[in-house]
Amino acid sequence: MGNNDNKKYAVLVGCSYPNTENELHGCVNDVMRMQGILIHRFGFAKENINLLIDTDKSYTKPTGENIRKALVKMIKQAKPGDVLFFHYSGHGTLVPLHHSAGYECIVPCDFNLLTDEDFRLMVNMCPLGTSFTMISDSCHSGGLIDKEKEQIGPHATANRSLTDPETKSKSKFLPLDSLLRFLREETGEAEMEAHKIKSALFQLFGKKASSKVQSLVTDDCSFLEEMGTDTKGRGLEHHELQQGKQRIHPDMGILLSGCQTDETSEDACPTEDLSKAYGAFSNAIQTILAQHGKPISNGELVLGARKLLDEEEYSQHPCLYCSDNNADAAFLCEEDSAKH
Numbered sequence: 001m002g003n004n005d006n007k008k009y010a011v012l013v014g015c016s017y018p019n020t021e022n023e024l025h026g027c028v029n030d031v032m033r034m035q036g037i038l039i040h041r042f043g044f045a046k047e048n049i050n051l052l053i054d055t056d057k058s059y060t061k062p063t064g065e066n067i068r069k070a071l072v073k074m075i076k077q078a079k080p081g082d083v084l085f086f087h088y089s090g091h092g093t094l095v096p097l098h099h100s101a102g103y104e105c106i107v108p109c110d111f112n113l114l115t116d117e118d119f120r121l122m123v124n125m126c127p128l129g130t131s132f133t134m135i136s137d138s139c140h141s142g143g144l145i146d147k148e149k150e151q152i153g154p155h156a157t158a159n160r161s162l163t164d165p166e167t168k169s170k171s172k173f174l175p176l177d178s179l180l181r182f183l184r185e186e187t188g189e190a191e192m193e194a195h196k197i198k199s200a201l202f203q204l205f206g207k208k209a210s211s212k213v214q215s216l217v218t219d220d221c222s223f224l225e226e227m228g229t230d231t232k233g234r235g236l237e238h239h240e241l242q243q244g245k246q247r248i249h250p251d252m253g254i255l256l257s258g259c260q261t262d263e264t265s266e267d268a269c270p271t272e273d274l275s276k277a278y279g280a281f282s283n284a285i286q287t288i289l290a291q292h293g294k295p296i297s298n299g300e301l302v303l304g305a306r307k308l309l310d311e312e313e314y315s316q317h318p319c320l321y322c323s324d325n326n327a328d329a330a331f332l333c334e335e336d337s338a339k340h
Contacts, residue, residue, distance in 0.1 A: 006081040008044045008332070010035075011070045013062045014053045015090030015109050022178060024170060024267040026277035027089040028053045030137060033278075033286055034087050041289065042332050044085075050074065054109040062090075064112025065208040071122055080129030083333050089279045091174040092138030092265070096194050103212065104140050104261060107174045111182050112205045115212040120146035123253035133254040133298075133332060137279040139173035139264040141257035141319075148253050148321035152302050154260045171264040172279065254326050256285070256302055259316035266314055281318055284308045295330035298322060 012035055014028035035051060038044035050070045052062035060066055071086060078084055091107035095115075105113040119134065123145055126132050136144050142153065176194060183200040184192040192200060201213045258265035258281030269277040284305040288296070296304070302320040309316060320327060 006083065007079075008038075008042065008048060008083040008085070009074045009078065010038055010044055010049045010085040010087070011067070011074055012049060012051045013067055013070075013086075013088045013090065013108075014051075014055075015062050015088075015107065016053070016055050017091070017109060018055055022091060022174060024090065024172060024277075025269055025274045026267045026279045026282070027137075028055050029275070029277060030089040030279045030282035031087055034135075034282070037286060037289060038085070038332075042334060061110075062108050063110040064108040064114055064205065064210065067106075067108055067114060068118070072125070075122060075125050075132075078127055078130050080127050082127075082130045084126065084130055084132045085134075085332060086132070087135045087137075087282075089137040089172075089282055091172050092136065092140045092144075093174040093176070093179060094140040094261070095179075095197055096176070104142070104144050105210075106136060106138055106141075106144070107179075111179065111201075112208060113201060113210050113213070115210050116144050116146040117212040117215075118210050119144055119253070119255075120148075121211055123148075126252045128252075130252065131254060131326070131329075131333060132252055133256070135256045135258075135282070135285065137172070137258040137265055137281040139171060139259065140261055141255075141259055141265065142261035142263070143255075143319075143321065144257060145253045145255045145321055148255055149323060150319065150321050151299060151324070151327040152306075152318070152320040154262075154317070154319075170267045172258075172267050173264040253322060254298055254329075255319075255321040256298065256305075257319045257321070258282075260319055263316050265316050280309060280312070280314050280316065281305060284318070289331075295334040295336050297328050298331050299327040301331050 012031035014031040016027050017023050031051060035049055038049060039046055052060045052066060052070060054062055074084055088106050093105050093107055094102045095105055096102040104116045107113060123132050134145065180192050186204055187200050189200065198213050202209050266280040268280050285301065287308060288301060288304040298320055302318050305318045
């Protein structure tokens with residue numbers, strides 16, 4: 001990664017869901033601060049950082065389609081040796097499936113969910129020799145890159161309050177009832193239930209929906225007959241993601257998740273000033289980076305975040321999913337300037 005010709009690209013997404021019952025206050029702050037860190041510490045060029053937020057109309061809106069397009073664009077322009085980074089701060093959710101505990105998702109501002117399988121397919125698209133690092137400061141974010149190896153993960157924890165009593169916070173968990181209510185209102189389906197989520201998402205977003213939603217609906221013959229929908233009319237991004245479905249590069253994906261699959265992540269505001277709000281995990285990562293002037297490994301960074309959040313009495317436990325080599329590799333492939 002030491003070649004000066006190698007480039008660094010980032011997609012930063014902050015979803016605040018303004019003026020809704022799901023509103024969060026720290027997410028845009030998280031990615032704005034991360035943008036500064038990427039530029040001033042890690043040497044990212046500002047023009048190679050794509051920022052999507054929903055609080056300022058001058059920025060690209062973080063819809064499901066726009067997030068996917070931004071990630072696919074970043075991956076398509078990458079070459080071996082390049083560093084790719086995706087930071088998401090917003091709601092997460094766990095969509096139930098009848099044959100399993102469900103699948104992990106992030107929740108774009110339009111509720112067009114992106115799933116663990118979407119991120120697996122994106123990692124599979126990356127050219128060999130690149131790295132794809134993902135920070136997801138959202139609920140149920142453990143395992144968001146499907147089939148990535150767990151390096152730091154679930155363990156038994158003592159019962160305690162979700163947050164420091166002095167800290168005002170809100171979970172970054174989108175309740176199933178909120179998702180069902182949104183789908184009920186958008187589709188006009190009064191009897192919206194959990195088993196209808198995938199078909200409702202496909203009805204709303206069609207070829208712009210998650211790859212996982214499309215593949216699940218394709219197998220749902222009764223729904224297809226009912227809708228009379230041709231599922232073959234999928235977009236270019238979906239086709240390209242499907243091309244990578246059979247490939248798993250164990251050294252490509254690096255996921256730093258804000259919590260375990262069965263946990264929530266917190267959106268915190270220690271004071272009454274909402275402009276100072278932050279995601280607890282994003283803040284922990286940024287605090288540790290500020291305390292360590294030298295490169296820090298992915299494993300050390302996650303363990304440090306766990307320790308800091310535990311000291312602040314949060315119950316979430318950040319996790320690391322990646323290959324053995326990448327657990328010990330420097331976060332964002334940072335090099336020690338003292339060695340040059």
